[in-house]
Amino acid sequence: MFFIWKSFMVYQFSFRYFSQKFTNPIITNHGVWETRECIIIRLIDAKNNVSWGEISPISWFGSETIKQALDFCYQLPKAITQEIILAIPDNLPACQFAFESALVMEKATNFNLTYSGLLSAGKLALNQWGNLWEQGYKTFKWKIGVDEINQELEIFDLLISSLPTSAKLRLDANGGLTYQEAELWLKKCDQFSSKIEFIEQPLPVDKFREMQELSNSYFTTIALDESIANLHQLELCFQQGWRGIFVIKPGIFGSPFRLKEFCKKHQIDVVFSSVFETEIGRQAALQLAAELSGNNRAVGFGINHFFQPQESNWLESLWKTF
Ligand SMILES: O=C(O)CCC(=O)c1ccccc1C(=O)O
Numbered sequence: 078m079f080f081i082w083k084s085f086m087v088y089q090f091s092f093r094y095f096s097q098k099f100t101n102p103i104i105t106n107h108g109v110w111e112t113r114e115c116i117i118i119r120l121i122d123a124k125n126n127v128s129w130g131e132i133s134p135i136s137w138f139g140s141e142t143i144k145q146a147l148d149f150c151y152q153l154p155k156a157i158t159q160e161i162i163l164a165i166p167d168n169l170p171a172c173q174f175a176f177e178s179a180l181v182m183e184k185a186t187n188f189n190l191t192y193s194g195l196l197s198a199g200k201l202a203l204n205q206w207g208n209l210w211e212q213g214y215k216t217f218k219w220k221i222g223v224d225e226i227n228q229e230l231e232i233f234d235l236l237i238s239s240l241p242t243s244a245k246l247r248l249d250a251n252g253g254l255t256y257q258e259a260e261l262w263l264k265k266c267d268q269f270s271s272k273i274e275f276i277e278q279p280l281p282v283d284k285f286r287e288m289q290e291l292s293n294s295y296f297t298t299i300a301l302d303e304s305i306a307n308l309h310q311l312e313l314c315f316q317q318g319w320r321g322i323f324v325i326k327p328g329i330f331g332s333p334f335r336l337k338e339f340c341k342k343h344q345i346d347v348v349f350s351s352v353f354e355t356e357i358g359r360q361a362a363l364q365l366a367a368e369l370s371g372n373n374r375a376v377g378f379g380i381n382h383f384f385q386p387q388e389s390n391w392l393e394s395l396w397k398t399f
């Protein structure tokens with residue numbers, strides 16, 4: 078295993094709860110999300126090297142809750158080892174990500190990646206994309222399955238005709254469509270295929286077979302997201318023959334080490350996606366994306382416009398609080 082040589086090391090462990098309000102609440106088929114809550118963890122080794130990790134769960138996606146993650150952190154000893162970290166159970170995937178990332182934390186770098194800018198649900202998207210376009214974004218993701226379908230199809234017409242020819246649009250239903258609604262959307266997307274990259278999680282997680290059927294019936298590619306929230310689910314969908322796109326959110330997926338093993342073994346078409354993490358989780362997730370994105374798909378990390386800019390000393394300040 079990659080970091081076995083560190084197995085004798087003991088780390089001083091501490092953590093802090095941290096929360097940020099979204100500038101615009103995130104509205105999806107799962108409901109309204111106002112505040113991002115997370116836990117920042119810190120490890121210090123015997124040579125005083127400091128490394129960081131971030132636990133940013135999304136329980137409606139199937140990860141642990143913030144409460145479960147906090148309970149886990151509280152019961153850990155003040156000094157921990159690699160053994161303890163590698164034994165974090167699979168029902169705490171956001172914790173697995175945070176602690177393993179902290180173990181192998183690398184120096185902050187700029188990655189050679191392209192980014193997809195996230196648009197809010199509904200009409201908001203219409204006056205959001207222009208700003209992002211000026212910042213250099215060429216790929217956008219718009220949330221659907223939130224309002225009445227005819228209303229959304231109307232907004233879609235406005236959005237798709239206003240987007241420049243070279244722009245690409247992803248639609249994300251968060252599992253909120255019925256089979257018939259998914260067909261309407263797919264028909265629509267097939268008409269604008271030059272501007273549509275894919276439609277993400279049209280149906281609920283328990284409708285795998287139906288999504289396979291839809292992906293065989295339409296030109297537009299389907300991407301699984303909620304269906305493959307963790308390694309176990311990814312393995313199941315892969316075994317059942319899914320060869321469309323796989324959206325991976327490293328922040329809640331679980332062990333990055335095992336994710337790497339899977340991606341190196343199987344050539345899957347993957348899109349990396351944010352969980353609205355801070356720069357700590359973002360750095361670790363983008364590191365993985367840079368290593369594992371075999372294709373040229375934009376990463377879904379164009380989400381900074383949903384947060385107020387962070388003070389440069391926020392981490393320092395956070396560690397002064399109790
Ligand atoms: O993937 C992206 O482009 C942005 C991130 C995103 O959409 C998202 C962020 C948090 C929770 C769920 C989702 C989602 O893809 O459904």
Ligand SMILES: [Mg+2]
Binds near residue numbers: 251278302303324
């Ligand atoms: Mg999604």
